[in-house]
Each structure stands twice: as C-alpha cells, then as structure tokens.
Amino acid sequence: MSVLSAHQVSVTIDGNPIVADVDLEVSAGEVVVLVGPNGAGKSTLLSVLSGDVDPSSGHVELAGKHLGHRHARELARLRGVQLQKQGLAFGFRVHEVVRMGRSPWHRTEAAERDDVAVEDSMVRADVTELADRLFPTLSGGEQARTSFARLLAQETPVLMLDEPTAALDIRHQEQLLGVVRDVAAAGAAVVVVLHDLSLAAAYADRVCVLANGRVRADGPPAEVLTGELLTEVYGHPVDVIHHDGALLVVPVRPRPVTTLTDTSEEESSCSAV
Template sequence: MTAPGATVRARGVGVAVDGHRILDGVDVDVRPGELLALVGPNGAGKSTLLGVLSGDTVPTTGTVELGGRELRRHAARDLARVRGVQLQQQGLAFGFRVEDVVRMGRSPWHRTPAEDDDERVVAEAMERADVAALGQRHFPTLSGGEQARTSFARLLAQATPVLMLDEPTAALDIRHQEALLDVLRRTVRAGAAAVVVLHDLSLAAAYADRVCVLADGRVRADGPPAEVLTGALLSEVYGHPVDVVEHAGHLLVVPVRTPSPLQEVL
C-alpha cells in the first residue's frame, strides 16, 4: 500500500473520445502539503483531468503515478485507502440518512484496525462539514448545498492522504464555500495532498497554493496564484476581459462589464 503523503504525478496525459481530444500532453503534480486548484473555462478538461488523476478515467496517452507506482497497478481497495474523490453529482438514488451516507466513507477500512475508529471519524467529519444537525435527515430531502456538504463529510470520513474534489463549492452559500475550503486547507497543512476543480477564481486565489489553468485540454499556466492569475492570461483563456485586483491582501478576479445603453444615459 502507498504510504501517506504520496504524490500524484501525471506526465504527457492525453484523453480522446470519439476522435475528439479532451486533454493533450498534460503534466501536473498533486503534492503533499499543497492545495492545487484546477481552473479554466467550460470544456477545458478540468473534470476529465481530475478523473485521470483519480484513476476513474484511463488516459489515451501518458502515465499517472501515485507514490512512484503507476496508478493502474494499484488494487482498487488499496487505492480507496489512499485517495478519496468527491464528484459533482452525488449519485445516491435511495433514501439513506445523512449519517449513513457519511459512514459509507469508512467502507475501505472494513476489517482493518482502522475500523475501530469509525464512530469517532464519522462524528468528526460531520462536525467539520457542518452536517451534524442533519444526521437523521434523508439524503434526497436535502437542498443541493446540504447534499454537497454531506458528500464532503463522506470524503473526510474516508480519511485518505489524497483528496480530489470536483466543483465542491458550486451549490454552497458564501459561508459554506469559505468553510469547506478552510477545512480543506487545514487538512493539507496537516500533510495531505488535495486537488480541487473550481470555477470561482477568487476562491482559487484565496485558498490554493498552486493554480493550474487549463484551456482547450492543455495546461496554460501552473504556479502560485499571484503568478498565474493575471488579467492578461485570464482574459485570453476565458475570452472575456478580466481585471485582477488586490483587496485586503487577497486577489479578486473581476469581469470587466461594458455599461448598457441605459447606464450610459443615466
């Protein structure tokens, strides 16, 4: 089994579907102690890259390693003990209670010594994701944001050293967006590795240690937010003028809006 703190390393990764190339020659690392944000416009390949890094999508070309060993050589159960994944779609068709959904995250540790910690780990995960009060609610009755927080709690309960999240903040209000990313950053500071797909560039700037900008299936930039999130690059990549400004020590990414004719008259 791969030791905690393992690096996920992708080199020359390409993915083609029905002759359409979604990723092309992507190199990226997910390293312990770092929170990596994948950003880019719709169709850039962010979710596909996350799928490749997690082992759920097999690349057409290139290699992915976890802890120096090819990802495809890891047994499924061992892989589930090393990396946890939170997808955009929750995919639960039955009326499980929230507590039961979070407890599903412990399944990779069944019949191992770690199973003895299940109750404590589940309770802590629910507190950290702010779903403890929802424990007896049935998952389908929850709002989209509550479902997302429950899925985050399940990811935390899995207790893996590598965490992968696909747009986990999309359905959350401001408070819970900030809280989720703060918990994720604290987990990274404790030695985990994390990669998260984000659409909110200001959130990426505030919480990520590194930002990887994707466009047309290729890496356009990869580095610290202050170096990568520039108005010139983002305007080109997103096809819309963007300003990057500093406020209270944080970078804010703001779209440039052309005044409407009514505004110009007023």
C-alpha cells in the same frame, strides 16, 4: 516529494482530444486548484488522476506507483474523491452516507476509528444537524456538504474534489475550503476543481489553468491569475484586483450608456416631484 503525478496524460473520446499532454505534480501538504473555461478538461483530468478514467496515453503515479497497478480497495485507502454530481438515489440517511466513507477500512485496525471519524467529519462539514435526514430530500448544498463529510471520513492522504463549492452559500464555501486548507496543513495532498477564480486565489498553493485540454499556466496564484492570461483563456475581458492582500478576479462589464433622452426624462421626473 510528489505524492501524485501525471506524465504526458492525454484523453481522446470519439476522436476528440479532451486532455492533451498534461504534466502535473502534487505534493503532500499542497492544495492545487484546477481552473479553466467550460470544456477545458478539468473534470476529465481529475477523473484520470483519481483512476476513474484511463488515459488514452501517458500515465499517473500515486505514492510512487503506477495508478493502473493498484487494486480498487488499495486505491480507496490512498485517495478520496468528491464528485460534482451526487449519485445516490436510495433513501440513505446522512449519517449512513458519511459512514460509507469508512468502507475501505472495513476489517482493518483503522475500523476502530469509524465512529470518531464519522462524527468528526460531520462536524467539520456542518451536517451534524442533518444526521437523520434522507439524502434525496436535502438541498443541493446540503448534499454537497454531506458528500464532503463522507470524503473527510475516508481519511486518505490524497483528496480530489470536483466543484465542491458550486451549490454552497458564501459561509459554507469559505468553511469548506478552510477545512481543505486544514487537511493539507496536516499533510494531505489536495486537488480541487473550481470555477470561482477569487476562491482559487484565496485558497490555492498553486493554480493550474487549463484551456482546450492543455495546461496554459501552473504556479502560485499571484503569478498565474493575471488579467492578460485570464482574458485570453476565458474569451472575456477580466480584471485582477489586489484588495487587502487578496486577489479578486472580476469580469469587465460595459457601463450602461445614458442617452440625452434618458437624462431629460430623469430631470422631468425630478421637476414633477
């Protein structure tokens, strides 16, 4: 059953359509990845799904109830959000930032899990060694991992992440998305915005391709991520390569042209040696 669903959602800002007539459903245990070029409406759609932005038309349902009818604290117990930009300007330490994820459960029975949830989340996000560091002093990647730990500590049945891997190295990209898959396997519904199409192919159950605010395709990665569609949507030639059971999405680049003069210079250099 669908846990999160958008029904004919549109967002217009200053007369400009940012998202147009989007229908989307996300089920428990599923990882749905939103992809598309810059300005496609990915982050805006995620903000509407999270309840942070009101749609100009249409509506979103979370756990069977209209999103606009839920109180802020109730919403925070149902869905957690990791934004692309970190908004903490004060000198909180990493363990304090992660503990902020437990605030929706204050004065509930779930608060008994605060210490365990924080410790476990820091381990899974690989920030335990950063526990006493001040958040503003961290690198971009370290801040992203700390924000991911805070999201995990919130322990919600729906997770939404906007470009969580953008500042991460290869190891932490794979680690973070591996944890996302584990969370989904445990029953959570997950929506992730990604620019890396190969990562989307590797970790998504479904990929939703957006272009000009509209859904161009929605389905399993092998069906959606085709060279023809991606070339059209991104306005650049793209190849999709099947390698060892995985899809690799790579841009087509022009080969450098070797001129006769270049060849002569190379031969002359070799002769001189």
